Amino acid sequence: MDLGWLLWTFLLLLLPFIIMEISSTFKFHFKITSYCALCLLLSALAAPMCLLRNGGRTVENMRIISRVVRTLKYFFGIRFEVRGLENFQIDGPCVIISNHQSILDMMGLMEILPDRCVQIAKKELMYAGSVGLITYLGGVIYINRNRTSDAKSIMAAVAEAMISDNLKVWVYPEGTRNNSGDLLPFKKGAFHLALQAQVPIIPVVYSSFTSFYNQKKNLFTGGTIKVEILPKIDTSDLSEKDIADLTERCHQTMRQVFFRLSNKPYEANEQSNCGQ
Ligand SMILES: CCCCCCCCCCCCCC(=O)SCCNC(=O)CCNC(=O)[C@H](O)C(C)(C)COP(=O)(O)OP(=O)(O)OC[C@H]1O[C@@H](n2cnc3c(N)ncnc32)[C@H](O)[C@@H]1OP(=O)(O)O
Numbered sequence: 001m002d003l004g005w006l007l008w009t010f011l012l013l014l015l016p017f018i019i020m021e022i023s024s025t026f027k028f029h030f031k032i033t034s035y036c037a038l039c040l041l042l043s044a045l046a047a048p049m050c051l052l053r054n055g056g057r058t059v060e061n062m063r064i065i066s067r068v069v070r071t072l073k074y075f076f077g078i079r080f081e082v083r084g085l086e087n088f089q090i091d092g093p094c095v096i097i098s099n100h101q102s103i104l105d106m107m108g109l110m111e112i113l114p115d116r117c118v119q120i121a122k123k124e125l126m127y128a129g130s131v132g133l134i135t136y137l138g139g140v141i142y143i144n145r146n147r148t149s150d151a152k153s154i155m156a157a158v159a160e161a162m163i164s165d166n167l168k169v170w171v172y173p174e175g176t177r178n179n180s181g182d183l184l185p186f187k188k189g190a191f192h193l194a195l196q197a198q199v200p201i202i203p204v205v206y207s208s209f210t211s212f213y214n215q216k217k218n219l220f221t222g223g224t225i226k227v228e229i230l231p232k233i234d235t236s237d238l239s240e241k242d243i244a245d246l247t248e249r250c251h252q253t254m255r256q257v258f259f260r261l262s263n264k265p266y267e268a269n270e271q272s273n274c275g276q
């Protein structure tokens with residue numbers, strides 16, 4: 001057999017794998033594009049409802065937004081198993097911290113969002129068309145992650161608003177999306193905020209998406225997300241010097257729960273979270 005035939009046979013054998021790869025890449029991008037398109041569409045539908053009902057930018061709009069966003073999961077075969085909802089039943093403000101894996105997190109966020117709760121988001125989200133508009137109408141607080149001093153002064157103002165307006169604030173302490181199957185070290189903003197406002201912290205953990213959503217493997221199928229709302233952590237006896245410790249404690253607790261919910265054996269983390 002000459003070399004040409006050998007090459008053609010080899011290519012022919014590879015063809016099914018090439019087709020499978022192209023079709024899975026296509027399917028993945030199609031699903032992600034549909035997700036973004038649906039977010040834009042639902043936001044465009046929710047915006048007039050918010051304006052008609054509440055007139056402008058207010059946390060009250062979050063009720064409408066969460067009801068609308070909760071329909072998204074049916075399009076993508078996502079189910080939620082929620083435990084610990086009773087831990088949200090506290091009077092007054094608190095800081096809620098949770099892990100952040102992907103843009104799909106908006107479904108998990110809205111699935112359990114308590115009343116009078118706004119989120120901290122990167123300012124770039126403001127420019128995401130109708131999604132930006134709906135975040136503005138819902139009272140989302142924007143921060144510039146490239147300017148620590150600006151972010152800090154905004155957080156200080158948020159601490160005051162939490163008390164005066166009885167707000168809960170949802171922060172992703174990893175500071176960015178992370179779909180690695182582990183938690184990133186936590187930034188300290190959420191913990192400063194809780195101490196400045198003298199309010200408790202409620203950790204929320206979502207199980208790993210990697211079995212049904214993985215950008216690197218072009219994987220996006222339906223799946224079940226386990227969610228656990230943990231008991232509140234009191235901060236009333238703590239001061240600035242305890243922040244590193246508190247951050248580390250929350251990180252460790254959430255990491256343990258994350259591994260348990262994701263059915264993965266717990267791997268002790270040698271690296272300290274402090275000073276990150
Ligand atoms: C249908 C469509 C859907 C609709 C969806 C609607 C909902 C939308 C939901 C949207 C969801 C969107 C989700 C998203 O967009 S996630 C991305 C945006 N969110 C975040 O980044 C939140 C988490 N980040 C932080 O908390 C950071 O700490 C910030 C951003 C505040 C600063 O980060 P930075 O990297 O710049 O600095 P650093 O953390 O290394 O800290 C540096 C030093 O400063 C000290 N320090 C920090 N903070 C404070 C403070 N407050 N007072 C006094 N000091 C403070 C700190 O101790 C440290 O000092 P030292 O300890 O080393 O000495």
Ligand SMILES: CCCCCCCC/C=C\CCCCCCCC(=O)OC[C@@H](O)COP(=O)(O)O
Binds near residue numbers: 104177
């Ligand atoms: C006319 C302008 C049109 C702009 C179109 C923009 C398209 C965007 C459309 C839909 C996006 C739906 C996503 C829902 C909200 C996702 C919030 C989110 O997850 O933000 C990521 C942020 O937490 C962390 O960002 P990085 O991981 O640091 O990066």
